[in-house]
Amino acid sequence: MASRVTMIAHLFGAMATILMLVWLLHYRGGIDLDSDSNSDRIFNVHPFLMFFGFIFIAGEAIMGYRTVAAERKVQKLFHMVMHLIAITLGIIGIYAVFKYHDEIGLSDMYSLHSWIGLGTFCLFGLQWLFGFFSFWLPKSSLATRETMKPWHIFGGRALLYMAICSALTGLMEKATIMGLKRGNESRLINFTGLFILLFGLAVDLSLSLAY
């Protein structure tokens, strides 16, 4: 059951990635962090890396802790390193939107999306550090680790949903700024958001089935 749910989560994540790429490449002019001619292409790095780089890879890291076919130590390593990759790509994604704001003279950090997004990202970094020192470095006693484990799992799930909230408020903000009403691009963005939500729900379900 858990492995079937994991498979469904992969599919939802892949669907969200494909729809987002169609949106950014076909409707929004492409993705390029160093674009000189089109600042929209700098912005486009942000949604792509925040979903595919950060949320999708972190979700795979969460599921991989149980589902990677390897010994315990390798599963833990996968879990830790994938989260580190997600954080790195997330930092580039956040840099992209600040660079875009800077280029076109927009102010930063005034929207609900920016507050929840950056808040989630910082707490995610703390959760990683907390996990690294508690579960990877072999200093904590087994009893301490057993006490901290449910908090690590709850924190991870809470951060997953917070990241989903950040993504959906971000898509909502962008679609509203662009003044989209009924139409193909609007529907494409909505389906991207729906698949991001379904990815989060499937990752949570696979987590719930594992513990």
Next chain:
Amino acid sequence: MASRVTMIAHLFGAMATILMLVWLLHYRGGIDLDSDSNSDRIFNVHPFLMFFGFIFIAGEAIMGYRTVAAERKVQKLFHMVMHLIAITLGIIGIYAVFKYHDEIGLSDMYSLHSWIGLGTFCLFGLQWLFGFFSFWLPKSSLATRETMKPWHIFGGRALLYMAICSALTGLMEKATIMGLKRGNESRLINFTGLFILLFGLAVDLSLSLAY
């Protein structure tokens, strides 16, 4: 521990309600479903009832299943009736936004917020019916109920987070349509959203500690 978390959840929910009322009454002209002179007052019924009427009361219903100081049957009755109240107030809240759209000639159901919001609400209604026939009417066997219980809990938590996503995308859409940048009203909306998110996280935590 669980009772302390429940107390914190009440506080976050109350804070979100107060901040939202300050926003709607002080900045947005008040709340009135039958307003003839000011259609904004019709709209304002929507965010108020969707958070206070639907999400807050449903959250209290979730927590009350464990924390209401009464016998099991009364806790179940509280859980069921409070959810029914939440659904009723939610229907009025959804009616309000359709009425507002109708009055000022806006089209319906094109935004990500509307898709996720109405989707969540319909699934919530199904979850209530499923719960009523499985756990209230005494026809299912104990074994069937035990099998369905983890799905009822997972479904409830998933719907809670989906409702939080709906609320935050709604606030994000409204703030962006109003063209708010840095300022008092923008900060007020963001803090309302943050407390709605914190309420959801606290309800989930109290649920995680109870099971």
